Amino acid sequence: MKKYVITIAREYGSGGKSIGKLLANELGIPYYSREILRLASEKSGINEALFANADEKLKNTLLFRTARGAYKGELIPPDSDDFVSNINLFNFQAKVIQELAEKESCVIIGRCADYILKDMDNVLRIYVHAPFEYCVASAQEVHPTLSEEEVKKLIRKTDKRRADYYQYFTGRNWKDADNYDLCLNSSDFGWNNSSGWDKCVALVKAYLDIKLAD
Numbered sequence: 718m719k720k721y722v723i724t725i726a727r728e729y730g731s732g733g734k735s736i737g738k739l740l741a742n743e744l745g746i747p748y749y750s751r752e753i754l755r756l757a758s759e760k761s762g763i764n765e766a767l768f769a770n771a772d773e774k775l776k777n778t779l780l781f782r783t784a785r786g787a788y789k790g791e792l793i794p795p796d797s798d799d800f801v802s803n804i805n806l807f808n809f810q811a812k813v814i815q816e817l818a819e820k821e822s823c824v825i826i827g828r829c830a831d832y833i834l835k836d837m838d839n840v841l842r843i844y845v846h847a848p849f850e851y852c853v854a855s856a857q858e859v860h861p862t863l864s865e866e867e868v869k870k871l872i873r874k875t876d877k878r879r880a881d882y883y884q885y886f887t888g889r890n891w892k893d894a895d896n897y898d899l900c901l902n903s904s905d906f907g908w909n910n911s912s913g914w915d916k917c918v919a920l921v922k923a924y925l926d927i928k929l930a931d
Contacts, residue, residue, distance in 0.1 A: 730852030
């Protein structure tokens with residue numbers, strides 16, 4: 718089979734990250750999430766902590782009031798005052814994502830990868846979502862010390878940050894189905910996370926076979 722990339726955007730608590738890990742394991746291909754930050758740091762020479770803190774900086778500014786617009790791929794040179802700007806940090810992450818997609822088959826979680834790779838034919842773009850009550854129940858398993866209200870607040874806050882980040886760097890609505898090849902409601906396969914996610918993986922694999930068929 719030719720090289721392919723599976724990108725996964727996901728609502729918090731929907732199981733998208735777990736589905737991505739299961740997919741990568743079953744397909745025998747690399748899985749990238751926060752590893753993108755380390756690779757971008759190595760490529761740019763910029764401290765990885767700056768990449769990790771970029772989301773926090775962005776959400777605490779007024780930048781999200783107006784979308785930056787579509788990513789064009791330009792890297793700002795080291796002699797510029799904007800070399801470690803949030804925009805350039807994103808550009809380096811995008812460059813890493815493009816290089817990974819050209820080099821190998823892999824699963825990439827978040828990071829606007831679906832948009833960055835939108836012009837490549839061998840990319841399967843997935844959006845994983847679920848009813849709010851499902852996400853709450855799933856998230857409570859991960860955060861047993863948090864109250865139900867605290868978990869609900871965490872989900873809303875995280876999904877808003879992801880949506881704002883996506884809009885700022887792509888100019889698009891994160892939840893718009895037009896951005897993706899396949900939108901999965903992970904609760905459709907039952908409320909037992911493990912078995913439900915396995916069925917999601919089987920569905921994605923079947924879709925991938927069809928998409929990449931000659």
